[in-house]
Structure formats: structure tokens, C-alpha cells
Amino acid sequence: MPRPRKPASPFRYFNSSPEVIRLVVMVYVRFPLSLRNVEDLLFERRFSTSVR
Numbered sequence: 001m002p003r004p005r006k007p008a009s010p011f012r013y014f015n016s017s018p019e020v021i022r023l024v025v026m027v028y029v030r031f032p033l034s035l036r037n038v039e040d041l042l043f044e045r046r047f048s049t050s051v052r
Contacts, residue, residue, distance in 0.1 A: 020042075023042075024038055024042065027041065027042075
């Protein structure tokens with residue numbers, strides 16, 4: 001009898017941690033900011049994102 005497979009993580013292709021991705025999406029959706037502004041905001045807060 002085969003073992004049940006774990007569901008694949010939706011974050012498996014990203015270099016950043018899931019917590020950082022969730023934070024970026026939350027900030028982008030909640031506030032009227034561009035992606036560039038969100039990236040600058042996180043950079044100022046010393047978050048490491050692998051966007052580029």
C-alpha cells in the first residue's frame with residue numbers, strides 16, 4: 001500500500017522564507033504601494049528578499 005503524499009508547498013520555488021513572502025503580499029495588498037515601494041520598505045527594515 002503506497003504512502004499518502006504530502007501536499008506540495010506553494011512556496012517551493014521561492015528563495016525567501018514563507019513568512020517574508022506572506023509579509024510582502026500583506027503589505028502590497030493592504031497599502032496602496034508599488035512593488036518597488038514595498039521592496040524599499042523591507043530593505044529599510046533589513047529584510048532580505050531575493051526579488052532581483
